[in-house]
Amino acid sequence: MSVPGILMRLVQPRDGTNPPADSSSSPIAPCPNVEAIQVMEANDEAKPSRNTIYFLSDITPLLSSPSKYNEDVSAHGSTLESVAWVICSFINGRDAANPGADNVAHLLPKAPVAGSVLVANGSTPRPDKVQHYHDWYDQEHGEKLTHVPGWNSARRYKLEKVYGEAETANFYGLNYYDEVNGLGGPEWKAGVTEWTMRIRSNAAKPNVRRVWRSVANKAPQH
Template structure:
């Protein structure tokens, strides 16, 4: 059975050197929109991540071709998502692929979370019942996808779960709607985290299929 998901390829070199991957439905090349490193990434939307999780051969080939850059792959399976066409609905487990590609210059925010094992159910309930819906109210928001970490190749700090939100280039991040998303439930989720969140902001530089 196919397992839809993403591969986040991180590198210090330009993402144009990224390889092709099997089962790719879309791939977005990104540049850092924050001051963190690495500065380049590619997010692959895959219809099935199984060939990536069952063998390191594709990663090893990428690494040998980019030995000076030491790329890292974060492989995640799809949990659920929502789109601007149905922001108030419950998150859906299909489709995985975005209904429309993000445009060049638009913003992607990737937030990795590590809830304590005994608090994972509360974390998922918070994201599905409150947090995701509040992010959908931020001006310029277009879509959200959630993922669970399956495998990592290379050396990089990872999280157990990832929320990926897609925004227009001009958006309300940091504004009143975004700040309203910090509720009592949000603060409880933060207190119940095993480690602080891993948050990265990216700018879309290219789209391919």
């Protein structure tokens, strides 16, 4: 059975080079089953500074072998200091058209426009608190984020595989916002509740939070 999900291709250009984010450092088809491609660059001054997100109809071919990852490293090793593949399966999501529903399709209803913001928050609850984490996100946290001005969509994922060196979490929440948004404002701060604090105290390790700026969308090759 097909397992939809994403490949986050995290790369850092070598010192002294600064190729455009949507250049060959973001290949059109590094793997099979690509349905949509989002090209991102860091908006938080952290490294790695580039993230290309490939929406895949089926991630399973990537889970059994690193061959495609190895091909990617070999093809771009001269221009990239690091290449990591973070492969995740789709859990659920929400869209602005119906923010109360969490059973949306994997693909976003519209691609993020250039300059818009993606907040990717990775969480690793303790093994005995995993269901508690899902309940919090589905019943409270995800809905509260829909009230932040400029919010457009959210998608949740489970980590399945990583190739290369990357700081990872067991679960990811990806929230897409307009370039002008309410991040850091009162609606966003209202999402930090007593339940949120319990979730943080139940974490096996600190969150992995990255903020990205959308650069471009690419059409996959079939």
